[in-house]
Amino acid sequence: MGCDRNCGLITGAVIGAILAVFGGILMPVGDTLIQKTIKKEVVLEEGTTAFKNWVKTGTEIYRQFWIFDVQNPEEVMMNSSNIQVKQRGPYTYRVRFLAKENITQDPKDNTVSFLQPNGAIFEPSLSVGTEADNFTVLNLAVAAAAHIYPNPFVQVVLNSLINKSKSSMFQVRTLRELLWGYTDPFLSLVPYPVTTRVGMFYPYNNTADGVYKVFNGKDSISKVAIIDTYKGKRSIYAVFESDVNLKGIPVYRFVLPSKAFASPVQNPDNHCFCTEKIISKNCTSSGVLDISKCKEGKPVYISLPHFLYASPDVSETTDGLNPNEEEHRTYLDIEPITGFTLQFAKRLQINLLVKPSNKIQVLKRLKRNYIVPILWLNETGTIGDEKAKMFRSQVTGKINLLGLIEMILLSVGVVMFVAFMISYCACRSKPIK
Known part of the structure; x- marks a missing residue:
């Protein structure tokens, strides 16, 4: 019984640590991926969205x-x-x-x-x-x-x-x-x-x-x-x-x-x-x-x-x-x-x-x-308002969403890890009856 309880607490702490680490890794990796995706479309060369809008501006x-x-x-x-x-x-x-x-x-x-x-x-x-x-x-x-x-x-x-x-x-x-x-x-x-x-x-x-x-x-x-x-x-x-x-x-x-x-x-x-x-x-x-x-x-x-x-x-x-x-x-x-x-x-x-x-x-x-x-x-x-809306959804919206996911994973992971570790330490200090 004590083993099951301790194992469960350790498992929860490990999951929390994994989530926190994943959230931390996602920050540079996710930002890099978005940067690469955006870069493909914003450079001024034939075939990109930016080039088409730059040659003849719609603004x-x-x-x-x-x-x-x-x-x-x-x-x-x-x-x-x-x-x-x-x-x-x-x-x-x-x-x-x-x-x-x-x-x-x-x-x-x-x-x-x-x-x-x-x-x-x-x-x-x-x-x-x-x-x-x-x-x-x-x-x-x-x-x-x-x-x-x-x-x-x-x-x-x-x-x-x-x-x-x-x-x-x-x-x-x-x-x-x-x-x-x-x-x-x-x-x-x-x-x-x-x-x-x-x-x-x-x-x-x-x-x-x-x-x-x-x-x-x-x-x-x-x-x-x-x-x-x-x-x-x-x-x-x-x-x-x-x-x-x-x-x-x-x-x-x-x-x-x-x-x-x-x-x-x-x-x-x-x-x-x-x-x-x-x-x-x-x-x-x-x-x-x-x-x-x-x-x-x-x-x-x-x-x-x-x-x-x-x-x-x-x-x-x-x-x-x-x-x-x-x-x-x-x-x-x-x-x-x-x-x-x-x-x-x-x-x-x-x-x-x-x-x-x-x-x-x-x-x-x-x-x-x-x-x-x-x-x-x-x-x-x-x-313009329409282009601003499109820009928010395709660029800033994706970045804000990624940032929100990163913070949720990191916060939830840290909270889970700390809570389960505290619970584990507290349980270990109590004698099992």
Whole structure:
């Protein structure tokens, strides 16, 4: 009788130990199995679920524009006053709905390169007005011509053409013209061959952006679709900020740090963006990056909206800006197991440099340099409710279920082992009658 009782208690303890050990083993083994299963479908190669969704995304991506409408153009031209701007927007377009092209795998570094065809469809229901809305903005051709051609004699010729075309430092343009292009009256008079069409994103439709080079995830799924290079050069980076719950899916939020727009003095990696020594205070100003080399010499500067993170001297010539992190920073929400970006907000401001010119009448009264904000954009995308539900069931749901099973086995096993061992020891200490 005593043997039966003790044997039963020992058997229960052994079963508990087995369950606990099994639960403990299942943690690394089960996680590895799920990782392998997921990896097969999330790498960017022909035949995987991820590749099909990546080539042509099913998520709707929107690009919102806010235009800086200049309120005092005459005061600026005549008295070199601060530019007073009023933000108007959003004007929303659907973008990135076309399938990627020229997709090429590179097995040497586990990357895939591609071109992203450009297309934009105006969304009236998500906009404050129409594409025919008018704005007073900087004259793009006049500002760029004075910068591209610093020679005094050439500027005298340009001045006569500017006057003849009745062009000025500022102009009134519709949203459609400003974004996608218009025939400029001043450039139309230039005797030698030049592009007479001007626009912040001209040309756009029926063109392609890239070449992009992204990681395919074969060596590490945490790097899936992360940009390695863009047009063969360094891409801007993001840093981890916090854990976020997105529609029931745990994600990591990465943000664009202020250091990415810091001066070369603070961040030597940005030395190639400082080519204009005057406007950047000998490369000590922060918050703007000179991308004129990418824009055929046009004096284009990019920044975060409302000059977020910029040094005070950058915005000292402009009134009406109100930078804040919540509205104007860039972030990515990345699911850590698959490496997928499930939500993002890419925010960027486009500015043009204007300098005084003694030979061009409409710029003659300026007494200082201006970095003039033209517009800022917010390109956003969020995983849809249906895809989030599918993601929860096929990825996070399986992982959570496995974790629950592991914890139940481990907990039940430990409790059984301890309880039966205590009972066994207690019974052994009692004499059998």
